[in-house]
Amino acid sequence: MxxxxxxxxxxxxxxxxxxxxxxxxxxxxxxxxxxxxxxxxxxxxxxxxxxxxxxxxxxxxxxxxxxxxxxxxxxxxxxxxxxxxxxxxxxxxxxxxxxxxxxxxxxxxxxxxxxxxxxxxxxxxxxxxxxxxxxxxxxxxxxxxxxxxxxxxxxxxxxxLGYKIFEPLISKKNPQQRETFYIQAVRGADGQGVKSADGFIVLKNSIMASSVIRSFTEKYQLLRDKLLTDKIVVPSEQGLRFTKDFLFSSPSTAASIIMGRCANGLSEWKTKDGRILKALDSE
Structure with a gap:
């Protein structure tokens, strides 16, 4: 103790x-x-x-x-x-x-x-x-x-002093991170993630959509490109795979990057039994 x-x-x-x-x-x-x-x-x-x-x-x-x-x-x-x-x-x-x-x-x-x-x-x-x-x-x-x-x-x-540079993204002591959320969508999107006080964490080995829709915003396209440039996401046999846990600023940003289209993360991220993130937040 x-x-x-x-x-x-x-x-x-x-x-x-x-x-x-x-x-x-x-x-x-x-x-x-x-x-x-x-x-x-x-x-x-x-x-x-x-x-x-x-x-x-x-x-x-x-x-x-x-x-x-x-x-x-x-x-x-x-x-x-x-x-x-x-x-x-x-x-x-x-x-x-x-x-x-x-x-x-x-x-x-x-x-x-x-x-x-x-x-x-x-x-x-x-x-x-x-x-x-x-x-x-x-x-x-x-x-x-x-x-x-x-x-x-x-x-x-x-x-x-307020800097979390040495604080692991995933902590077993954090009650928010006991529930895993999932997204499965077109173009190969297959993501897993957990809530964080700082946003939303997409877990290692999640798969990002292989392409994006035409109306995908420039903001998200730049972030997607940066993930690939920094090799946080790399091509693999399964698809565009996350090489590490990655913190996004919000569930919606995480969902949009995973799915290759603008998305509301509060309704797209779901537990295995189908409960949406918004419903759990309300509870």
Whole structure:
């Protein structure tokens, strides 16, 4: 059974829209949420000149407004973030993690960077803007145990600050996801999915319609093309198959992409016994 946690948030600028520091009881780390517009003001925080890891967050301009993230490390966090202000355009917020006792060395932060990158890539909620996979250094067994604990606290605080980059799409603890919904339609459409607080998740191995009707909207066509370009959907013997669970913004968007025509997901997604999603929501 997980223990209760005490987390302290401090509004450094007196506003929830400004800089926020975040501390967890009995942890030697500290987190900061720093808006891009406030990075130049951080000269008053000498601890941000220490080694640490950071994640930049933003949104794409594509039709699905996809979440974007960049995971990095630096010997001096503030200096690196100032470089990103000039060189990277996509991000709006940075989440920074440092050690309060200055106990993180270069190997430690490289280990954390690699672990966070691999976890975020596996979960797939955000498109990662890293051009290369961060390298994973070899560290001692005691250091590995210490860093794994540090990483677990990072994941907890990231979620607390409102970013689900390390939260699996499918969770057995989520009561919404105990019911699976189905679509079977013309042109090979054969989808399975579950509800999500963030929209609707189409499950791995679902089959997308092989073609679309003439009146299919440009918005959905662009999203369909992107799924194919990113190899989230690939040709297979069964048809156009999803290679992973994928989160759509709504049940209707998910149904429209699966069926190749504009559709109302509340009535198209059904349980095995024929109940529509809208009816279950009403219950």
């Amino acid at each position: 997980p223990f209760a946690k005490k987390i302290t948030l401090f509004l450094m600028d007196g506003s929830p829209e400004g800089r926020i520091s975040c501390e967890l009881s009995n942890w030697n780390g500290k987190a900061y949420r720093l808006p891009k517009s406030s990075i130049r003001e951080c000269s008053d925080r000498p601890e941000l000149d220490n080694p640490g890891v950071y994640i930049l967050f933003g949104r794409s301009d594509t039709v699905d407004n996809e979440g974007l993230a960049y995971i990095g490390e630096a010997d001096g966090i503030r200096k690196r973030l100032l470089q990103h202000v000039e060189q990277k355009d996509f991000w709006n917020d940075a989440i920074v993690f440092i050690s309060k006792d200055s106990n993180l060395n270069k190997a430690h932060i490289k280990y954390i960077e690699n672990s966070l990158y691999e976890a975020a890539r596996e979960i797939g909620r955000y498109q990662l803007e890293n051009s290369n996979t961060p390298t994973r250094p070899t560290i001692s067994e005691p250091d590995t145990a210490e860093m794994e604990e540090f990483i677990a606290q990072i994941k907890l605080l990231i979620g607390t």
